[in-house]
Amino acid sequence: MKKMKKIWQDNFIPYMFLLPWLIGILGLTVYPMFMSLRMSFTDYDFTKPDSAQWIDFGNYIRMFGSLFGITDFTAGSGKIMRVDPYYLKSLSVTFTYVFTSVPLKLIFALLVAVLMNQKLRFVSFYRAVYYIPTLLGGSVAIAVLWRKLFEKEGLINGLLSSIGFTNLPGWITNPKYALGTLVLLTVWQFGSSMIIFLAGLKQIPMDYYEAASVDGASKVQQFFSITIPSLTPVILFNLVMQMISAFQTFTQAYIIGGGKGGVLNSTLFYTLHLYLQGWTYHEMGYACAMAWVLLIIIGSFTAVIFGSSKLWVSYGNGE
Template structure:
């Protein structure tokens, strides 16, 4: 076959080639449509509305009036806001590490092949489902009350403590931190999944070389588990800053005693729905978004120094 004939056949085949049509995205758009509409109406709309209200004076009964940065300037001299920030940061700084340490310790225990592991895993996870509920907060208030289970147990060993742990400004926050640590189930399950992914050959080789349990934990378990620790840390910090139900129920919605349980979200609720200062409450909400965003960014920045990913 000559070169001219070969070129003619090539041109003919190119003309008869079936054209390729653009992919049909109608089905995908049909499924995504309700979600996009819901996100725009129920999420994006309220977010933009709260951003506008943050610069206004609005009491839910009258039209909002523009006040510019007045709401944010008020934050500088708002002593109750400063107390709420202090309480919340203490809660996060103590509660988050405590919860993660307990969750990791129990995950290590379950990973050792404990008999009835499925039962214990379900039992340990149960507090995470109930910890943010109103019923558990009410129960916690009774347990740490003046005649509650804690004081009754102390009396059995000769320690007579009749004061309510919830009613004392020195111990009220500690009881809520214990409640937060008690809800360790969710990070524990994630830690357990991460532990199951670590190759057993590494532990066997380390044991052959004479490495003890603590050395294997420091040299193998902890470095390989750092991505899981980081993931749990970010989620735990966000959830801790957003805590509301426990403080609201235990303190009766006031932050008592002596504002020792005045969480940031509780103060935001009081300003918005208690004092009807919805404009100031919106500004507080955006400050909380900024705080959580900064804390998350700091965690991501610090992660490059201690989180190790497999290449």
């Protein structure tokens, strides 16, 4: 007992410093997460808090019922509910965006990082310039500017018309190209990944390249046999972070898609659909269920990436 009292006395001040953080994490993260999990099993309209009904897995059936040919069903409370006809579309749009934008962004960031790793004049200036889109790209202002650039009468079509192109589409309003403009906006924000790749490149000993040159290896061979294997831990980090970020994309989709998912829901991202369900249609219980499914999706992909990393990530110590 005396020993425990002494430990408490010795650590009282550190515990007091930790207390604000602990209160914050419990009150602003842990408690809301448990509350949202509870609400995901209810039919809850936050404008009518007394009308909440427990519906078991009704909200989850609304999401995936169409896979089994379900259109209407009776929830746990006896309420007749309709399957969400747009949920799978939002999932499809998001997966397409993630699996397109993340690889393109990482490849482009790596190539620019390799270029910035050379002995070039004004290289520090170029690094700063390439990083600026990362600082600005997630803002509402840039999303509005991007929408203006890619409108049918926007600057992009004006430039293309000046060099002879005709019958140009409205890139934002055409369902075939709308998602592509968002992918392009994401790839443009490659700066943070580039900086991380650049830091990794600085850690590769030049002796490796000198030995490879003596053996007659070309620059391309050195890139694939030395640079890529040495950067696999950095690639792992960037891949996970960019994948999580891509799944959570909201601002650009909301502004560029006009707040409703664009023409024919071509830019109906998962997070946008979640937002509309919760804050526009007041179906907060369903929005909470969607949020938990998104958490499971991101967690599953993250686990798969880390699990498979043993097969392709090398830490330079034989592991």
